[in-house]
Amino acid sequence: MISFELKTGSQQALIDVTQQAQRAVGQSGVEAGVCTLYVPHTTAALTVNEVADPAVREDVLEALRRLVPADLGYHHLEGNAQAHVQAALVGGSVQLPLEAGQLCLGTWQAIFFCEFDGPRTRQVWLSVVPGA
């Protein structure tokens, strides 16, 4: 397992981690197969979406706040139940094909770390498995 760290600068944000992920894949020495990225946190997630227009990230975050409001009489009393539910909806891992040692992404895609309860220092774990 390989890992990298990032510092998130606001309470909620989608942060492009494609370059860190590609660097970690390079360390693995695996040329073809699948890369799994995983967040060991319960108030964060990972997703792949459009990177060209930053407005897409804003729309995703605003939609998640509309679907899961900050204050809704939650049972969890630490004030971040919203973030736990948002993490459950988006999911804590992504899988990408790997070819010639490179993560395979579509033209408009990047990998985003979803911070739902920041700012914090966060970890991303990677596992790379060889395959066809």
Place this chain on the structure above:
Amino acid sequence: MISFELKTGSQQALIDVTQQAQRAVGQSGVEAGVCTLYVPHTTAALTVNEVADPAVREDVLEALRRLVPADLGYHHLEGNAQAHVQAALVGGSVQLPLEAGQLCLGTWQAIFFCEFDGPRTRQVWLSVVPGA
């Protein structure tokens, strides 16, 4: 990496791609392990759900349109912000166990390509990794 193409016929649809996926798995020659299917698009997704009753697909699509309306003052100005958010909720990849060269699915399950901004010509990428 193996890939297949599909043409989606409407703006939003769940399309059964189980047979194309199984054919691609056959090309890999891997007998046991895990198959990852991945969409290189930012307004489409993949999911596994019931195939027996087509009404389930309609209910999933209608629920996603209710949760993420088409017009909501989005920042992304290309008219398909809804589709980007729906893709973030459903997710762009699925993983299935593989045994005897066959994708392992439950009795009622099929793999669905989720078109959220069609009709378009789309790609699905597959990676197959050997394992237990």
Place this chain on the structure above:
Amino acid sequence: MISFELKTGSQQALIDVTQQAQRAVGQSGVEAGVCTLYVPHTTAALTVNEVADPAVREDVLEALRRLVPADLGYHHLEGNAQAHVQAALVGGSVQLPLEAGQLCLGTWQAIFFCEFDGPRTRQVWLSVVPGA
């Protein structure tokens, strides 16, 4: 592929299956790589979230019931369309890195089987693939 069974005791619940998953990983003999857990059901899902405070599980379930009400004029007439949609939102598989034969989880994390249409006897399938 390895599998384990669980009996769910209520209509909707998040059930910690981390120990069963770890036992199954032990049977595989794989030391490092990735473990995929998969549900062969269309009204259940898998997720990773906080285990320390059981209130988080309640908040996740209540949010999913608020987002996807039980009765909403669904087309699927078996009475469990809610569960099919909830399964599509949460997703039917999780992937975790594996090191020294152990599933890698963050400090507060556990793996939860999400029962959306119980009580039932359910299966979880595991595939373990070796890697870095």
